[in-house]
Amino acid sequence: MKTIQEINEKIRKGKAVIVSAEEMPDIVEKEGAKKAAEKVDIVTTGTFGAMCSSGVFLNFGHADPLIKMQKVWLNEVEAYTGIAAVDAYVGATELSLDRGFEYGGAHVIEDLLAGRNVNLRAIAYSTDCYPRKSIETSITLDDINQAILFNPRNCYQKYNAAANSSDRVLHTYMGTLLPGKRNVNFSGTGELSPLNNDPEYDIIGFGTRIFLGGAKGYVVGEGTQHNPKKGFATISVKGNLKEMNTKYVKGGTVAEYGTTLYIGIGAAIPVLNEKIARNTAVRNRDVKVNIFDYSVPRLSRPVLREVDYETLFSGEVDLGGVKAKASSLSSLKIAREIVKELEDWINHKEFYLTEKLEGLPKEAEFKPMRISEKLVSVSRVMTREVLTVQENENIEKVCNLMIKRGVDQIPIVNKDKKLRGIVTAWDITKATASGSKKLSDIMTRKVITASPDEAVDSVSRKLEKYKINATPVVDNEGVVVGIVTLSDINKFYRRGR
Amino acid sequence: MNTYEIIYSTENSSEPVLSRVILETKALVNILKADIDQDKGVMVISISGSTEDAKRVIKAFSRYGVKIRKIEKKILLDRDKCIDCGACIGLCPVYALEFDKKKKLVLYEDKCIQCKACVKACPMKAFLIEE
Numbered sequence: 001m002k003t004i005q006e007i008n009e010k011i012r013k014g015k016a017v018i019v020s021a022e023e024m025p026d027i028v029e030k031e032g033a034k035k036a037a038e039k040v041d042i043v044t045t046g047t048f049g050a051m052c053s054s055g056v057f058l059n060f061g062h063a064d065p066l067i068k069m070q071k072v073w074l075n076e077v078e079a080y081t082g083i084a085a086v087d088a089y090v091g092a093t094e095l096s097l098d099r100g101f102e103y104g105g106a107h108v109i110e111d112l113l114a115g116r117n118v119n120l121r122a123i124a125y126s127t128d129c130y131p132r133k134s135i136e137t138s139i140t141l142d143d144i145n146q147a148i149l150f151n152p153r154n155c156y157q158k159y160n161a162a163a164n165s166s167d168r169v170l171h172t173y174m175g176t177l178l179p180g181k182r183n184v185n186f187s188g189t190g191e192l193s194p195l196n197n198d199p200e201y202d203i204i205g206f207g208t209r210i211f212l213g214g215a216k217g218y219v220v221g222e223g224t225q226h227n228p229k230k231g232f233a234t235i236s237v238k239g240n241l242k243e244m245n246t247k248y249v250k251g252g253t254v255a256e257y258g259t260t261l262y263i264g265i266g267a268a269i270p271v272l273n274e275k276i277a278r279n280t281a282v283r284n285r286d287v288k289v290n291i292f293d294y295s296v297p298r299l300s301r302p303v304l305r306e307v308d309y310e311t312l313f314s315g316e317v318d319l320g321g322v323k324a325k326a327s328s329l330s331s332l333k334i335a336r337e338i339v340k341e342l343e344d345w346i347n348h349k350e351f352y353l354t355e356k357l358e359g360l361p362k363e364a365e366f367k368p369m370r371i372s373e374k375l376v377s378v379s380r381v382m383t384r385e386v387l388t389v390q391e392n393e394n395i396e397k398v399c400n401l402m403i404k405r406g407v408d409q410i411p412i413v414n415k416d417k418k419l420r421g422i423v424t425a426w427d428i429t430k431a432t433a434s435g436s437k438k439l440s441d442i443m444t445r446k447v448i449t450a451s452p453d454e455a456v457d458s459v460s461r462k463l464e465k466y467k468i469n470a471t472p473v474v475d476n477e478g479v480v481v482g483i484v485t486l487s488d489i490n491k492f493y494r495r496g497r
Numbered sequence: 498m499n500t501y502e503i504i505y506s507t508e509n510s511s512e513p514v515l516s517r518v519i520l521e522t523k524a525l526v527n528i529l530k531a532d533i534d535q536d537k538g539v540m541v542i543s544i545s546g547s548t549e550d551a552k553r554v555i556k557a558f559s560r561y562g563v564k565i566r567k568i569e570k571k572i573l574l575d576r577d578k579c580i581d582c583g584a585c586i587g588l589c590p591v592y593a594l595e596f597d598k599k600k601k602l603v604l605y606e607d608k609c610i611q612c613k614a615c616v617k618a619c620p621m622k623a624f625l626i627e628e
Binding site: 048049050175176178182183184185250252253254255260262315324325326327328329330331332333334336 | 599
């Protein structure tokens, strides 16, 4: 048994034995947990990855004449200023008005940290004490009073991986997912991740000093969506942006999804006893997560399989016969650099360990949102009497049908009413231009479809994404049971759902 | 990589030119990209084999009135921007992006077919296209 005070004393004397979380498993395996606990004082851990729930509290200082900001934009990214006159919180995922996905709150944070000028624009209602109604100026990090990085949810213990079984590319917060389960994207650093080395939260809790973005920071409690029962703990952290380093704080864009902040976090785990030695001996193969199928746009996505981080890091995962390439959204290389830097700090007596003041909750529940309205499925808004034709129909007749019935597209089915394709007015125009006579030559075979129990919101997204006006609704057997058009959906939204 | 762009005009778009070229030259041609519409037909192909094979293919295409030019575009990796996450690796169809032993990202320019999947997916915009 050791105490944190004793380990700090060793740091002071330059005698603390520090190993990384990647080295510890071998030490414990070779020498046993008891001996390892005697020999090793500190295990360093780290992670570097996209952490969306991040942002910075800023205090701009008072203007003369005074302004009580009501709305504020930093490089055209809105920050929340519903807190006092010149305080604001810029969140990582807020998108800019002018550049959309390309630039957001995370980039503002990186620009500030890099010492670049940031345009500040604010509007206000005027009061006797704050008469000014608008302001526009340029600021740098040095100009403002405080820039406190305060992240409500960081440093997930581990994170479920993602794949896509559909036949189309998906752009998700887990990156670009190729069709046919061709790739698996994952996040986290496995055995190097801080919370995986402290799975019972003996060490990390409120008040724990950590490496945060290249500076000293603190854990200020559990993170949002903290889910300890399933091994998905999170922490909320705080640090001084002014002391941080752009190497470990970077704004990024996840393609066609949005902006996020990449941030580096490290924790030094004091090896106080045998149990902690055993916990820090965790290996990548012991850390298991599920691979979810993101082709289902619902809260509960199907699990494709369970996988450990050793397999994920190998770069290839077997997904039912398909060899999927696994790639990480976190950087193991930078995580290792964080671990090394943390060790250097301790060796240079710049970083001492703290006793936590409160532990992270072990029983917290992670609940879904309570939604008072019922989910509306496509079957409620679709048109059931759908006009279909068979593949061998002649184009002229299809043409006349379209005109007579006032439709722009007709699903093509076989004898059993199973969907074979779709033909649109545009296909017919092209057929006329190229002189094609057969429907089977001009129809689209790869059809975007909806299922009867699919949520209206998800079908609405499909129509928007693929720029189509309608999609056939097919049941599990592939039989066309209806069609849902843009106008069906618009009617539904106009009714107020 | 022997990567070429072939450009059809509207006159030769109805002819099976590519098939004829392949049958005549017996070259191994891989279609990497195809963008065909009413008014244009552009394909990106790679030709396996020696430079002699490539020359014969170029000649054959020219004979059928299809323009062909070697793609000299290069995708470059800006090491200052790269965070070595690897988000690009799974998307690269030709294994031109890989980690080395130290989990540092390496771009093998000779394997790259300029599909640009990495350019779009990189969260740090670390890939540049050199024309």
